[in-house]
Amino acid sequence: MNDFWKRFSRNRSAVLGLLILCLVIFVASIASLIYPGDPFLYSQYPLSKPGENGFLLGSDSIGRDVASGIAHGAKTSLLIGLIATFAAVLIGVIFGALAGYYGGLVDDVLMRVTEVFQTIPSFIFAILLVAIIKPSIESVVIAITVVSWPAVARLVRGEFLALKNREFVQACHTLGMGDYRIMLKEMLPNCLSPIIVIGSLMVATAILIESGLAFLGLGDPNVMSWGFQISDGRSMLRVAWWICTFPGIAILITVLAINLVGEGLNDALNPRLRERN
Amino acid sequence: MNRSNKILHYVARRLMQGIPIILAIVVMNFFLLNLAEGDAVDVLAGEAGSATPEYMEKMRAKFGLDQPLPVQLAVYLKNVVQLDLGYSFRHEMPVHELIFDRFGATLLLMTSTIIIAVGFGILLGLLAAVNLNTWKDALISVFALITYATPLFWVGLMMIIVFSIKNDWFPTSGMENSAAFYEGFDRVKDIAHHLVLPTITLSLFYLALYTRMMRASMLEQYGQDYVVTARAKGLSERRITFVHVLRNALLPVVTMAGVQVGALIGGSVIVESVFAWPGLGMLAFESLFARDLNLLLGIFLLSSVLVVAVNLVVDVIYCILDPRIEVN
Numbered sequence: 001m002n003d004f005w006k007r008f009s010r011n012r013s014a015v016l017g018l019l020i021l022c023l024v025i026f027v028a029s030i031a032s033l034i035y036p037g038d039p040f041l042y043s044q045y046p047l048s049k050p051g052e053n054g055f056l057l058g059s060d061s062i063g064r065d066v067a068s069g070i071a072h073g074a075k076t077s078l079l080i081g082l083i084a085t086f087a088a089v090l091i092g093v094i095f096g097a098l099a100g101y102y103g104g105l106v107d108d109v110l111m112r113v114t115e116v117f118q119t120i121p122s123f124i125f126a127i128l129l130v131a132i133i134k135p136s137i138e139s140v141v142i143a144i145t146v147v148s149w150p151a152v153a154r155l156v157r158g159e160f161l162a163l164k165n166r167e168f169v170q171a172c173h174t175l176g177m178g179d180y181r182i183m184l185k186e187m188l189p190n191c192l193s194p195i196i197v198i199g200s201l202m203v204a205t206a207i208l209i210e211s212g213l214a215f216l217g218l219g220d221p222n223v224m225s226w227g228f229q230i231s232d233g234r235s236m237l238r239v240a241w242w243i244c245t246f247p248g249i250a251i252l253i254t255v256l257a258i259n260l261v262g263e264g265l266n267d268a269l270n271p272r273l274r275e276r277n
Numbered sequence: 278m279n280r281s282n283k284i285l286h287y288v289a290r291r292l293m294q295g296i297p298i299i300l301a302i303v304v305m306n307f308f309l310l311n312l313a314e315g316d317a318v319d320v321l322a323g324e325a326g327s328a329t330p331e332y333m334e335k336m337r338a339k340f341g342l343d344q345p346l347p348v349q350l351a352v353y354l355k356n357v358v359q360l361d362l363g364y365s366f367r368h369e370m371p372v373h374e375l376i377f378d379r380f381g382a383t384l385l386l387m388t389s390t391i392i393i394a395v396g397f398g399i400l401l402g403l404l405a406a407v408n409l410n411t412w413k414d415a416l417i418s419v420f421a422l423i424t425y426a427t428p429l430f431w432v433g434l435m436m437i438i439v440f441s442i443k444n445d446w447f448p449t450s451g452m453e454n455s456a457a458f459y460e461g462f463d464r465v466k467d468i469a470h471h472l473v474l475p476t477i478t479l480s481l482f483y484l485a486l487y488t489r490m491m492r493a494s495m496l497e498q499y500g501q502d503y504v505v506t507a508r509a510k511g512l513s514e515r516r517i518t519f520v521h522v523l524r525n526a527l528l529p530v531v532t533m534a535g536v537q538v539g540a541l542i543g544g545s546v547i548v549e550s551v552f553a554w555p556g557l558g559m560l561a562f563e564s565l566f567a568r569d570l571n572l573l574l575g576i577f578l579l580s581s582v583l584v585v586a587v588n589l590v591v592d593v594i595y596c597i598l599d600p601r602i603e604v605n
Contacts, residue, residue: 112297115298116298116301116302116305119298119302119539119581119584119585119588120302120539120577120581120584121539121540121542121543121577121580121581121584122539122540122543123540123542123543123544123546123547124542124543124546124561124576124577124580125577127546127561127565127573128309128573128574128577129309131565131568131570131573132309132312132313132570133312204426208426208428211428211430212428212429212430212547215428215430215547216546216547216550216562216565217565217566218565227428227430230428230430230431230434231430234434237434237437237438237442238442241438244431244434244435244438245435245438248427248428248431248434248435251427251428251431252423252426252427252428252431255426255427255428256422256423256426259422259425259426260422
């Protein structure tokens, strides 16, 4: 662990990313404390400039506080990003592990399915899914999960294929261990590093997809999100630049921070891959 | 068997592989349509305002919606094969006609985006790799990192603020100034003027992607043995970079450009709806609001077919370009 931290902290930009990410998580967790009440609540001061009428980042066309929306939106983005990624990793690991371990027909069938999902243009598919299930937190999570898992499945399949013939796995067979026990207890821990790396990068992509869906009007109408704020501020672009600008910066900073942390994890967990860059 | 024959066989085999994928997508399309609340008759009845249950039953029988699912699926498959993607009740037009109407605009946007993104991506990646670990490399890497993390729709809106609202350089939306009735070369110029902001916006993300890939690909090639040989021969660094390394580094990047087409179509939905560019993406955006599922599914199906086709073409080009690749 200590060793891991040493390697991680050698990468300056990864540490910076981690700091920013912690800040975003902090803001998200105290959103209800610093901005109690509904972020959708309007006030009598529409279109206040940043700093005016006590609005740090201004207010929108019906007087909603942009800063409050950003704080509450942070919660939405992080939550959706994390849950969708977790689900996608779970599905991907199951598919990839079974395909890699059993090979043959199982591999063929599972990989054909994965291939179909990988061919489909993912963002349009996500739009389609949310439009059909009706926009809500759940449908957004489902859509992001459905378009994200194939990458994990391919990765895990490759790892399992490589591990399958290693001595320690064959030793497990000789000991009479069951298939599931070998996969779960012996092989999976050995390919955890790349799964963690791809998972961390997937959180960033998930947040971008979520904001894109919300921008197209496919977010949960009852939950504040950055994408919603930007699409709502669009019509006011000429008179109030701040409504769209600040939530976008929030997305940019969060996604950038997660990407930096992901790359740092990659360097720290796979020291052999460092030169590959 | 000679090589061109082998390539022909390869194309045939890849085509056979593409067909089941498209078939699977069509079947999935059908089930998604069935998953949605209400069928075409409900939509029609909603449009008409009121309809008696008897009338709706009759309509269902007319459209074959009272048939068991497998029969409906077979009918749907038959229709898709005949390029009949259903009827858009909002636009009162067959879906395939609508799609072909709008396809040109999207194709124009995507082509210009690919040219810009691949061209500049290769250039920047090359620059970064040649100036490895200098400030130029760092600057390019930071630029790539930031654009990689920026949502496209936000870039588009910021472009509009800076280049359309603050400075009146480019139009905010649309594909041409239809009120001006430009003809001939003036019209081309007008469309090109409208094309600038959407193209830059859509290019940025892929530009970042290709820059990073090109840089990595160049560095990988620099480590190969043939570079050592070239140096031993006494070739200049310039010649090594541009004649030997560059040519080999290009190949994987060009392949990736093909793989990214699916993502590009997704991006064009966002960019087209920001700039009201009248292509397929804008059509998809409109169909969302109208809850015009037939249309949305049609666009989805067409873009999937497009991805399969582009991947096939890229693979074949790859085979032709690189004689080392075994087509078996």
